[in-house]
């Protein structure tokens with residue numbers, strides 16, 4: 001039999017990733033993935049694991065002992081938490097105001113949970129009044145919601161209040177921070193959150209492959225006291241705790257190079273400073289917002305619920321969003337995304353995450369998107385868009401916090 005055709009060495013095109021994830025990865029993080037492999041029980045690797053756990057506690061703003069990266073993408077982190085904490089018959093309340101809340105509810109149902117949903121319209125956060133009523137009525141064991149709903153760009157406010165209400169109702173909180181951790185303020189301990197999971201390839205700007213999870217001592221006790229066996233073996237956090245905890249017992253081979261990459265991306269977060277990083281996201285994304293409006297576009301998310309990590313904007317009348325998205329990629333090398341689910345065809349989703357959250361990217365995007373929209377027949381003012389964005393972006397005195405662009 002003939003062998004397969006020999007393909008050329010991989011040469012991915014240069015892109016500027018400004019969609020809802022993945023974001024651009026700092027060259028230092030790619031470099032970390034080039035380092036020689038260690039065995040997953042090598043003492044040198046055990047040290048790397050300790051360092052990663054300590055850095056993760058910093059970005060989660062927690063002292064939780066149970067803080068680990070789960071193998072897999074954000075959905076694996078979500079499933080590890082759900083499958084490990086939801087026993088068949090447990091009552092689970094999930095806020096559903098977008099695509100990812102729906103995914104959480106679907107996983108909880110598959111884990112055998114009795115799932116109730118509080119729905120808010122897509123594009124709006126959950127309000128504390130309806131959460132309070134639902135918590136009283138449903139009396140759940142667990143209450144899950146998304147901090148930044150990537151399908152709509154809505155940031156959930158009042159996390160601490162929601163957590164308090166859940167605790168009053170005797171429920172533990174599970175919060176999805178896949179698209180906010182490391183880019184938007186989140187304080188696990190101050191807000192008294194029980195379970196938080198995230199992803200690597202959004203505001204942490206790390207290749208997808210390992211995903212952070214943290215459990216409060218109360219949540220960890222619930223996990224360890226569980227008497228029935230979770231349906232997933234691979235994602236069973238109680239088993240993973242034996243590898244990431246003191247025992248360091250083999251469970252599955254850790255994705256070594258991804259752990260290296262996460263370590264480097266977290267080191268970059270620590271060097272910049274978490275609060276400075278939140279400020280940078282806010283400033284750079286404000287430039288984006290102001291620039292889009294000055295182009296003549298309508299933002300799709302209310303200012304009060306806007307998340308710096310993702311800005312959503314209405315597709316102007318008469319323009320085909322898919323054409324604009326593919327031309328932006330083909331002609332300018334910039335990736336953005338369209339709407340998901342209920343908002344398909346209605347909005348553009350533009351990310352400003354981690355290493356991608358830089359002034360130069362925003363200015364490039366505003367001028368490229370403006371020119372393309374004009375070319376596609378929309379009424380936009382490209383010069384006004386660029387001028388407004390640069391007004392905001394050159395105004396920041398803390399430009400030095402922006403990671404430097406490699407040449």
Ligand SMILES: *Cc1c(COP(=O)(O)O)cnc(C)c1O
Nearest residue numbers: 073074075100148150178179199
């Ligand atoms: C991206 C995302 C996920 C899923 O993460 P994957 O890495 O694609 O598995 C979950 N929740 C939110 C809010 C996300 O933005």
